[in-house]
Amino acid sequence: MPHTVKGVVARAKGEPVTVENIIVPDPGPGEALVKVQACGVCHTDLHYREGGIEDKFPFLLGHEAAGIVEAVGDDVTDVQPGDFVVLNWRAVCGVCRACSRGEPWYCFDTHNATQKMTLEDGTELAPALGIGAFAEKTLVAAGQCTKVDPDSDPAVVGLLGCGVMAGAGAALNTAKVTRGQSVAVIGCGGVGDAAIAGARLANAGKIIAIDLDDKKLEWAKEFGATHTINSKDTDVVEAIQELTDGFGADVVIEAVGRPETYEQAFYGRDLAGTVVLVGVPTPDLRLDLPLLDFFGRGGALKSSWYGDCLPSRDFPMLVDLYKQGRFPLDKFVTERIGIDDVEEAFSKMHDGTVLRSVVVI
CATH class of the missing domain: 3.90.180.10 (Medium-chain alcohol dehydrogenases, catalytic domain)
Known part of the structure; x- marks a missing residue:
């Protein structure tokens, strides 16, 4: 009935x-x-x-x-x-x-x-x-x-x-963050903060949170960010490089879905570093970057679908980690x-x- x-x-x-x-x-x-x-x-x-x-x-x-x-x-x-x-x-x-x-x-x-x-x-x-x-x-x-x-x-x-798995999975599954790596996350809403929490769970070294809103940057610290950058009045690429000995981050996770923030992610990573796009763009957005820069920087440019998760594997694991006080x-x-x-x-x-x-x- x-x-x-x-x-x-x-x-x-x-x-x-x-x-x-x-x-x-x-x-x-x-x-x-x-x-x-x-x-x-x-x-x-x-x-x-x-x-x-x-x-x-x-x-x-x-x-x-x-x-x-x-x-x-x-x-x-x-x-x-x-x-x-x-x-x-x-x-x-x-x-x-x-x-x-x-x-x-x-x-x-x-x-x-x-x-x-x-x-x-x-x-x-x-x-x-x-x-x-x-x-x-x-x-x-x-x-x-x-x-x-x-x-x-x-x-x-x-x-x-949805959102928490998308962000955490972007760090754990798509980027495969490993111990000691430097990670920058652009956009500190729910998905971005979940990516920060995922990077912390993976024992990343420096975890750099980037946003326009100081309140969101304070939230990001609660999830494991070790450094913050307010992009409203700071050159994001220069700031990331300054925090990573001039090299750029090993992994940059873009959780906004905008061309300008993706460009920051692209140039804010180290040579042969990884960019992960988990922010969802609207259909009208386009990206214009020199093709030579794609060739010259190497590394990996990835998109993360639902944090590349397998729910039957990842949901119970993250619930257990939460109950242990680790997530x-x-x-x-x-x-x-x-x-x-x-x-x-x-x-x-x-x-x-x-x-x-x-x-x-």
């Missing part, structure tokens, strides 16, 4: 979100019904509301979530009712060319639920990143459910579902809010006054 629940819907580009009744089907083959306990307010949700990702309105927003599996389809064996899970948007297929060559974190055919959630009038909803978790219940592919330690705070561990996951939670407060949370995010607002349901 379908379930009628409250959910946060973006009906049109740029319009304030609304809380509406939505219809969630019982799970079919390969699907799971999840009772959502908490869901972080991610910048990606705001991108959806602004039409910056696609235009398949109306959207059911929310994707950084944790909750309890309530029911599963007949053929589902990996999770069962009662399991505490963090939702992910990379339910790997296991058979595409990336999965077949042992690199499932690049899976080219990830799964979502087949059935559609709808408004009461039957209008189909497009769930953000195939999840749609600003809702009391949501329907996902069973592979989007990752079991973690059930003795965990859903408002904290749910953040692994400060709880520090990302600035405030806990209700399902009616998402629009206000977007404003706070835009103003830079929160790291993460988390909807507790």
Whole structure:
């Protein structure tokens, strides 16, 4: 029997979100019904509301979530009712060319639920990143459910579902930061601070945080930054070089997604250093750099998709490290809010006054 629940819907580009009744089907083959306990307010949700990702309105927003599996389809064996899970948007297929060559974190055919959630009038909803978790219940592919330690705070561990994993994975999986390396992170929002925390977890040497906002730079110190640079009144490349004996950082992680900050990352790294782009650019942005500089500097230029994570491997590991006091996951939670407060949370995010607002349901 379908379930009628409250959910946060973006009906049109740029319009304030609304809380509406939505219809969630019982799970079919390969699907799971999840009772959502908490869901972080991610910048990606705001991108959806602004039409910056696609235009398949109306959207059911929310994707950084944790909750309890309530029911599963007949053929589902990996999770069962009662399991505490963090939702992910990379339910790997296991058979595409990336999965077949042992690199499932690049899976080219990830799964979502087949059935559609709808408004009461039957209008189909497009769930953000195939999840749609600003809702009391949501329907996902069973592979989007990752079991973690059930003795965990859903408002904290749910953040692994997107931003925290993207940043930490950019350092640990994509850049493969190693002991003693110098790491610079440009952009100290949730993703950037997670990259800083990941670099610290990898025992990096100098960890340099770069942002325009002094408050964000103070936050960055809490996650492990050893040095800070305010780029509003400082030449970023020169400042990075000054902190790294004139050479540049071994790894620079760009968590903004802008041409000007990518250029800073490119020239702020050491010769043969690594640049990782984890900030999400808009489709209109372009980069213009001398091709000779690409050749002459060597090294690696990488993009990080979801922190190149494998949820079944990385989520439980990071939860365990958090519970051991080695990964400060709880520090990302600035405030806990209700399902009616998402629009206000977007404003706070835009103003830079929160790291993460988390909807507790």
